[in-house]
Amino acid sequence: MQKSVRLKSFELIAQDIDSVDVSLLHALSMGVGWPHRPKDWDFLRRAGRGIVAVDGIGRVFGSAMWFPHGDDFATIGLVITSPRTQAQGNGRWLMEQVFEQCGDRNLALNSTKAAYNLYISLGFTKEAIVYQYQGDVAPRLPPLPDLNGQLSELSNDKLHEITALDTQAFGINRERLLALLSEGASVCTLRRGDEIVGYSMCREFGRGHVVGPIVASNAQDAIHLVAVHLKDLAGHFVRIDTREKGVFAEFLQQSRLALSETVTTMSKGRRFLTTNEGGPAVFGLAGHALG
Numbered sequence: 001m002q003k004s005v006r007l008k009s010f011e012l013i014a015q016d017i018d019s020v021d022v023s024l025l026h027a028l029s030m031g032v033g034w035p036h037r038p039k040d041w042d043f044l045r046r047a048g049r050g051i052v053a054v055d056g057i058g059r060v061f062g063s064a065m066w067f068p069h070g071d072d073f074a075t076i077g078l079v080i081t082s083p084r085t086q087a088q089g090n091g092r093w094l095m096e097q098v099f100e101q102c103g104d105r106n107l108a109l110n111s112t113k114a115a116y117n118l119y120i121s122l123g124f125t126k127e128a129i130v131y132q133y134q135g136d137v138a139p140r141l142p143p144l145p146d147l148n149g150q151l152s153e154l155s156n157d158k159l160h161e162i163t164a165l166d167t168q169a170f171g172i173n174r175e176r177l178l179a180l181l182s183e184g185a186s187v188c189t190l191r192r193g194d195e196i197v198g199y200s201m202c203r204e205f206g207r208g209h210v211v212g213p214i215v216a217s218n219a220q221d222a223i224h225l226v227a228v229h230l231k232d233l234a235g236h237f238v239r240i241d242t243r244e245k246g247v248f249a250e251f252l253q254q255s256r257l258a259l260s261e262t263v264t265t266m267s268k269g270r271r272f273l274t275t276n277e278g279g280p281a282v283f284g285l286a287g288h289a290l291g
Ligand SMILES: CC(C)(COP(=O)(O)OP(=O)(O)OC[C@H]1O[C@@H](n2cnc3c(N)ncnc32)[C@H](O)[C@@H]1OP(=O)(O)O)[C@@H](O)C(=O)NCCC(=O)NCCS
Pocket: 032, 078, 079, 080, 081, 082, 085, 086, 087, 088, 089, 090, 091, 092, 093, 110, 111, 112, 113, 114, 115, 117, 118, 121
């Protein structure tokens, strides 16, 4: 009896990501070592659109999502192909369909090392490095710089108070995404006088919590906007994605969040990241897929 057999290759069909059970998406992301819980996929499906690659009996072998911000811009994420089907054109095929759905929008994404060559070949260019810090928060936080302003919690019905600041920092109005994020988040603002000069959100994600977005006009403010969440999370797992180095990154490390991975911010079309001298900047990302 022959001891090996070559099975007929199978066909994958593109389907809307909303058409499959969340457990299949969860299995897909676990298969590549990602921490997303079913709840995180539910959230992402509410926030964006996407497709899955499904075989003839409904098994999911790939995904790709995009998150529109108006008619002009979108971020791309959750591009995954199951290890068994990698390096056979599945990832490129999924991306081409995302392009078709995104139309003329300018695009940005955060690329893992595994996907970098694929995105270069699809016309994306490199803009910056994102550092992923994570770990169990230290029992005592390092000393904080002087606080210039007042920190306070922002209730969901007052979210409009941070929209303009966020748009200045992010470069694009992402009001709808902020509203969705804030549903399950604790939102903190920093006020100087009557003005809100920074904010941060903290929500459950993956293995613990994510602090992000974090918007501030300097590293000292950003440290306070992180510490306000970390002080209640001693010993708990927290993740922060940032493009910042210097004192902000040092503070994260001293709080026992270690650098675990880097990804590359890339764009296609108009440049995504803008420098905003002296103005508010994004110190923490909402998430890899969300910009
Ligand atoms: C990144 C990922 C989606 C690519 O999917 P894929 O199905 O392997 O992609 P493709 O087969 O379409 O390959 C696309 C390109 O990637 C590169 N590539 C893929 N596998 C490769 C390998 N094993 N070695 C070298 N290059 C490889 C090639 O440049 C290929 O280009 P080609 O079409 O000219 O050959 C997949 O590896 C994956 O899910 N990785 C884990 C999750 C992840 O990192 N996702 C990216 C999030 S930004």
